[in-house]
Amino acid sequence: MSGIDENAVFERVMRPHLERLHRLAWRLTGSKAEAEDLLQELLIKAYDKIDQLLRIEEPGSWLSRVMYNLFVDNHRRFKRQRMRMVDEGQLPGGIADLPGTENPEKDQQRLQQMESLDAALSQLSDEHRLVVLLHDTEGYKLTEIQELTGLPVGTVKSRLHRARARLKDLLIADGTFS
Amino acid sequence: MNEQHDKQLLDLLRDYPAPDAPAGFYDQAIARAAEQSIKRQRKRWLLTGFGSAVAASLAIWVMSGVLFTTPSLPQAEATIPGITMALEEPRTVNLVFASANALDGATLTVLLPDGIELAGFPGQKEISWETSLAAGKNRLPLKLIALTPAGGEILARLQHNDRDREFRLRIDVS
Numbered sequence: 001m002s003g004i005d006e007n008a009v010f011e012r013v014m015r016p017h018l019e020r021l022h023r024l025a026w027r028l029t030g031s032k033a034e035a036e037d038l039l040q041e042l043l044i045k046a047y048d049k050i051d052q053l054l055r056i057e058e059p060g061s062w063l064s065r066v067m068y069n070l071f072v073d074n075h076r077r078f079k080r081q082r083m084r085m086v087d088e089g090q091l092p093g094g095i096a097d098l099p100g101t102e103n104p105e106k107d108q109q110r111l112q113q114m115e116s117l118d119a120a121l122s123q124l125s126d127e128h129r130l131v132v133l134l135h136d137t138e139g140y141k142l143t144e145i146q147e148l149t150g151l152p153v154g155t156v157k158s159r160l161h162r163a164r165a166r167l168k169d170l171l172i173a174d175g176t177f178s
Numbered sequence: 179m180n181e182q183h184d185k186q187l188l189d190l191l192r193d194y195p196a197p198d199a200p201a202g203f204y205d206q207a208i209a210r211a212a213e214q215s216i217k218r219q220r221k222r223w224l225l226t227g228f229g230s231a232v233a234a235s236l237a238i239w240v241m242s243g244v245l246f247t248t249p250s251l252p253q254a255e256a257t258i259p260g261i262t263m264a265l266e267e268p269r270t271v272n273l274v275f276a277s278a279n280a281l282d283g284a285t286l287t288v289l290l291p292d293g294i295e296l297a298g299f300p301g302q303k304e305i306s307w308e309t310s311l312a313a314g315k316n317r318l319p320l321k322l323i324a325l326t327p328a329g330g331e332i333l334a335r336l337q338h339n340d341r342d343r344e345f346r347l348r349i350d351v352s
Binding site: 005008010014015018026040044046113117132133137167171 | 295
């Protein structure tokens, strides 16, 4: 260990992963407050395991897995939140704050598409939504999702396929895709 | 058409936003994690000592001594045990107190020499806990970090009412 105290070492180890972990927490919970709580819970757990963390080759994967397990273990929270996509009546991802372009009309169209996607995602099962968001939005590989969730790759693939198909159907049905 | 929809969907999903954490959240979360860990460490220590009896006096406070467990390391002096630490590598030293009776309201103070810190207490030379001792052995793990090669002596003082006892541990840094 090269840090001069435990806090500094902990911060050095954790800092590069925080943004990704926050996004994962958000994808899992669909709630700003719950995502922050989950990340905080993870950090507290990780602090006590700093020695173990330092020996791990890929701490990011380990941390993601611990976060997922924390989320799943908290069954009541899982059931209560059901990974809902709307937090306190507001669209989750700051959709209205999407980066604009030089073309306001196109921006407006994109915003509407995102709102439609948001509505379509909310109609998926928790399991399907998580897989599609992790893979297609967050860029997790199938094997990373397998590692994270403990599901066989075949199951992950199947859920991904079904989730995409369902999303397409919904977006066609509401006229987003013509 | 299907391929076009696939592409459109993937484009949308790729851009599907997630909110940024509030400003300062990561700093606060890290600080809270450290605080929580320290609190739990203290609580664990406090919980070890909750006995029902109130100590009447130090006459029955029989300390069989403080054993700084230093596996495989010889004591440099008969009365002052010692350990050797590597520079900037945390090492946990267990303070073991043996008490004949449960004692409430004791204060444990650890005094650190220059260059030695207790994990979670950066820059502090004196750390005190109010604590209770259970009858029998009470163990307090201290995670030490040597910041300089100077080493020195750690002093642990246990106080109860108007009595106190002091115990020392020599630290060598390699």
